[in-house]
Amino acid sequence: MIGADERTPLIEEQSPRKRVNVWRYISLFSVGFAILYLSHQVAFSVVSPYWKLLLHDSVSFVQMEEAYIKTLQETNYARNWSLKYTEHPHLAGTALGLAEWTQTQFKEFGLTNVEIKPYYVYLSFPMDHLLSVVSKHGKVLYRASLEEDEIPEDPSSWRNNSVPTFHGYSASGNVTAPFFYANYGRKEDFEKLASDGIDMDGKIAIVRYGYIYRGLKVKFAQEHGCVGVVMYLDPGDDLGVTPANGFKQYPEGPARHESSVQRGSVMYLSYGPGDPTTPGYASNSPDVERQDPYKVLPCIPSLPISYREVLPILQQLKGPIPKEKEWIGELPGYNYSIGPTDISTQLNLYNYQKYNVTPIWNVLGEIKGIFDDEVVIIGNHRDSWAGSAGDPNSGSATMLEIIRGFQAIKRTHPEWKPLRTIIFASFDAEEQALIGSTEWAEDMLKSLQKKVIAYLNMDVAVSGSALMLGLSPVLNKLLMSTAKKVAYPKLTESGKGITLYEHYQTGPMKGQIDILGSGSDFTVFLEHLGIPSLDVGFETNSNKDPVYHYHSNYDLFYWMDTMADPGFKFHNTMAQYLGLVLLELSSREVINFDVTTYATSIHGYFNDTLKTVPKEWFKKRTNFTLIHRNHDNPHFEDLVDLTHAALLVFTKMSIKFDKYKEQLQLRLDKNDKLSFWEKVWLTLRLKHVNFRLKYLERHFLNNAGLKDRSWFKHIIFASGRHTGYEGQLLPAIREAIEDNMFEDAVLQINILLKTIAKVTVILLL
Numbered sequence: 001m002i003g004a005d006e007r008t009p010l011i012e013e014q015s016p017r018k019r020v021n022v023w024r025y026i027s028l029f030s031v032g033f034a035i036l037y038l039s040h041q042v043a044f045s046v047v048s049p050y051w052k053l054l055l056h057d058s059v060s061f062v063q064m065e066e067a068y069i070k071t072l073q074e075t076n077y078a079r080n081w082s083l084k085y086t087e088h089p090h091l092a093g094t095a096l097g098l099a100e101w102t103q104t105q106f107k108e109f110g111l112t113n114v115e116i117k118p119y120y121v122y123l124s125f126p127m128d129h130l131l132s133v134v135s136k137h138g139k140v141l142y143r144a145s146l147e148e149d150e151i152p153e154d155p156s157s158w159r160n161n162s163v164p165t166f167h168g169y170s171a172s173g174n175v176t177a178p179f180f181y182a183n184y185g186r187k188e189d190f191e192k193l194a195s196d197g198i199d200m201d202g203k204i205a206i207v208r209y210g211y212i213y214r215g216l217k218v219k220f221a222q223e224h225g226c227v228g229v230v231m232y233l234d235p236g237d238d239l240g241v242t243p244a245n246g247f248k249q250y251p252e253g254p255a256r257h258e259s260s261v262q263r264g265s266v267m268y269l270s271y272g273p274g275d276p277t278t279p280g281y282a283s284n285s286p287d288v289e290r291q292d293p294y295k296v297l298p299c300i301p302s303l304p305i306s307y308r309e310v311l312p313i314l315q316q317l318k319g320p321i322p323k324e325k326e327w328i329g330e331l332p333g334y335n336y337s338i339g340p341t342d343i344s345t346q347l348n349l350y351n352y353q354k355y356n357v358t359p360i361w362n363v364l365g366e367i368k369g370i371f372d373d374e375v376v377i378i379g380n381h382r383d384s385w386a387g388s389a390g391d392p393n394s395g396s397a398t399m400l401e402i403i404r405g406f407q408a409i410k411r412t413h414p415e416w417k418p419l420r421t422i423i424f425a426s427f428d429a430e431e432q433a434l435i436g437s438t439e440w441a442e443d444m445l446k447s448l449q450k451k452v453i454a455y456l457n458m459d460v461a462v463s464g465s466a467l468m469l470g471l472s473p474v475l476n477k478l479l480m481s482t483a484k485k486v487a488y489p490k491l492t493e494s495g496k497g498i499t500l501y502e503h504y505q506t507g508p509m510k511g512q513i514d515i516l517g518s519g520s521d522f523t524v525f526l527e528h529l530g531i532p533s534l535d536v537g538f539e540t541n542s543n544k545d546p547v548y549h550y551h552s553n554y555d556l557f558y559w560m561d562t563m564a565d566p567g568f569k570f571h572n573t574m575a576q577y578l579g580l581v582l583l584e585l586s587s588r589e590v591i592n593f594d595v596t597t598y599a600t601s602i603h604g605y606f607n608d609t610l611k612t613v614p615k616e617w618f619k620k621r622t623n624f625t626l627i628h629r630n631h632d633n634p635h636f637e638d639l640v641d642l643t644h645a646a647l648l649v650f651t652k653m654s655i656k657f658d659k660y661k662e663q664l665q666l667r668l669d670k671n672d673k674l675s676f677w678e679k680v681w682l683t684l685r686l687k688h689v690n691f692r693l694k695y696l697e698r699h700f701l702n703n704a705g706l707k708d709r710s711w712f713k714h715i716i717f718a719s720g721r722h723t724g725y726e727g728q729l730l731p732a733i734r735e736a737i738e739d740n741m742f743e744d745a746v747l748q749i750n751i752l753l754k755t756i757a758k759v760t761v762i763l764l765l
């Protein structure tokens with residue numbers, strides 16, 4: 001509590017005062033909370049499934065690991081699964097056959113409760129499109145084919161096998177208008193054009209892919225009065241692997257094929273994923289009540305195009321050339337003049353899509369664990385824009401290999417069961433708006449929030465050779481220690497074999513672990529349900545890898561087999577790695593989360609956020625009343641200090657808790673040397689520790705959600721509202737600062753403070 005007398009000598013007496021404050025603050029919470037919490041614990045200990053541990057003669061963890069790894073080292077069927085999954089295109093809601101095949105495989109590998117779970121969702125399908133440069137009198141000066149070239153050596157690239165180039169959820173429309181170049185189409189790009197006096201009203205924006213999620217590019221264009229958007233991938237964004245630098249194009253070489261097009265959805269991902277007509281609830285029947293989807297869908301049409309076909313269009317632009325280097329790509333023959341054109345040179349953009357409510361199919365299966373109220377989920381989507389060997393079928397192939405590995409543990413040790421139930425999920429309609437995962441999680445909300453300890457996501461498991469990790473911080477340590485157990489599939493330049501861990505530390509990622517934003521199926525689990533999540537894959541991250549033809553018709557089996565992962569070694573490595581992580585989370589007695597990393601990470605995020613606070617705020621009075629009692633309206637600065645102090649206490653408690661937790665696991669590892677009563681005592685402690693770990697992340701949800709996008713409920717992580725894929729840290733606080741809303745920022749820091757205090761108390765009890 002901040003007392004009036006304590007406020008003034010802030011500078012001189014900072015640290016002792018802070019400590020007093022935070023303890024008084026925490027104690028306020030402790031009493032009532034502790035009573036509730038402990039009585040709950042006692043009641044539940046009696047009926048806990050944990051007692052089954054006493055009777056269970058378990059296979060040792062090392063034995064499980066050995067059985068798992070041995071199978072994957074001896075046999076690798078990833079190529080077989082990839083071939084099957086990429087055989088035909090399977091746009092969301094169009095391939096029940098592949099869902100049924102997946103179901104059959106799940107059953108064959110011994111999963112139980114295997115089912116196909118349908119949802120009835122609002123989707124768009126491409127019908128027709130045209131893009132032409134026309135004169136004032138409508139004469140066609142140039143017409144783009146909007147098609148990708150057929151590659152003779154790969155029949156699956158032939159046109160009768162491919163999905164048209166289009167944007168999922170793009171508006172139907174036929175517009176003819178002058179056009180201009182808008183760089184990456186970011187908020188700041190459109191704002192720069194506006195401040196430079198470029199008239200964008202009623203015109204078509206040509207933007208390049210990159211930096212942010214494509215749907216937001218359309219949103220920003222629409223907000224600046226544009227009537228259409230054309231999107232292309234500039235060779236300048238191919239990390240130097242370009243024909244200009246002497247690289248041959250696919251299939252002769254690693255450079256992007258000049259006709260390749262990136263499809264993809266343009267719904268506003270950062271405003272809430274899932275079926276846009278059922279925000280926050282499940283589309284579990286065809287006649288569920290539906291809302292107006294245009295809060296998250298654009299009203300203007302857009303089309304994707306190849307760099308070869310956009311060039312003649314961009315070459316029509318005259319006028320100023322931007323001084324900023326980042327506005328200039330590497331399209332040969334275009335000087336990056338912004339335009340706009342006048343009515344003598346207009347674009348005619350025609351886009352026709354059919355919108356309807358259609359079934360999609362999630363496939364689910366499980367391995368029953370000893371504890372029925374603790375679950376780990378591993379998921380990967382199945383739908384794709386084309387054949388899509390990388391996105392997502394490298395994930396689908398890897399997932400089947402993981403299941404096969406788990407089947408091998410069971411075959412080697414017939415009495416084996418994981419401690420926790422594992423659910424394997426093959427989601428549909430991820431590409432449009434993470435729909436399969438979101439609808440399922442909204443449908444099962446109560447049960448998932450009660451039972452799930454972690455969600456592991458794979459999407460593009462392999463598209464390059466650099467390991468990428470996006471993690472909830474509680475998982476950082478586990479992912480690093482597991483990476484030490486797996487070999488990296490390539491030798492170093494000096495011919496040395498290294499572990500995946502060494503690769504991660506010394507390779508392109510330099511040991512840097514990403515946070516999660518959005519763009520794949522983990523979003524609902526982490527940001528809506530508060531379940532620790534991870535997302536892993538081998539990505540292109542240097543000019544040593546071939547360019548990944550993301551969402552293009554060249555992301556095919558032939559490309560994977562000949563260029564990206566000959567021998568499917570990276571698939572195999574990913575199956576070993578993620579499978580071992582899954583084994584840890586499902587079968588180690590103590591849930592292997594590292595709370596300390598979470599605490600210090602949050603403190604780091606808070607410190608970074610403070611750098612964006614306007615200086616004059618610090619001396620401003622707040623109307624913060626929660627702990628005033630003997631004083632109200634403390635300065636903003638006092639609130640910040642209190643939060644720092646609370647975070648330091650949280651870190652301290654986390655270190656203690658993690659130590660306690662690790663020692664408990666060490667004792668449990670010597671299970672066979674323990675007496676019965678020792679086992680009873682350890683089981684009680686184990687249950688108590690796991691209960692706290694299981695729900696730790698859940699406490700970081702704020703039911704009110706973020707401003708204008710209340711679906712996002714996590715107070716630490718969200719999809720960036722102006723970026724989509726990239727994560728926003730402490731989103732509500734950040735956004736309040738960005739929007740210059742002082743009172744909001746105070747309120748949100750207050751919520752953070754309360755949460756930290758609550759979690760600290762839980763660790764103490």
Ligand SMILES: *[C@@H]1O[C@H](CO)[C@@H](O)[C@H](O)[C@H]1NC(C)=O
Pocket residue numbers: 077080
């Ligand atoms: C995998 O493919 C190889 C080569 O085509 C074949 O010999 C093998 O039988 C297949 N294995 C399975 C399990 O499908």
Ligand SMILES: *[C@@H]1O[C@H](CO)[C@@H](O)[C@H](O)[C@H]1NC(C)=O
Pocket residue numbers: 158160161
């Ligand atoms: C595509 O066309 C080729 C050659 O015309 C033909 O052999 C093949 O069966 C066709 N594929 C499909 C899926 O129709």
Ligand SMILES: *[C@@H]1O[C@H](CO)[C@@H](O)[C@H](O)[C@H]1NC(C)=O
Pocket residue numbers: 130174175350
């Ligand atoms: C689009 O509109 C123009 C002008 O109104 C018209 O001439 C053209 O036929 C339309 N295109 C399509 C494909 O309907």
Ligand SMILES: *[C@@H]1O[C@H](CO)[C@@H](O)[C@H](O)[C@H]1NC(C)=O
Pocket residue numbers: 315316317318319320321335337
């Ligand atoms: C850029 O290229 C266009 C078309 O080739 C040309 O008309 C224009 O003058 C060029 N702009 C500059 C500043 O060189």
Ligand SMILES: *[C@@H]1O[C@H](CO)[C@@H](O)[C@H](O)[C@H]1NC(C)=O
Pocket residue numbers: 600601603604607644
């Ligand atoms: C954040 O800032 C506080 C106060 O300046 C400092 O004590 C703490 O170590 C910092 N923590 C991190 C993780 O940056």
Ligand SMILES: *[C@@H]1O[C@H](CO)[C@@H](O)[C@H](O)[C@H]1NC(C)=O
Pocket residue numbers: 623624625743
């Ligand atoms: C603080 O001020 C904001 C904005 O003026 C207001 O919405 C909020 O209710 C106030 N809070 C309290 C506790 O008075």
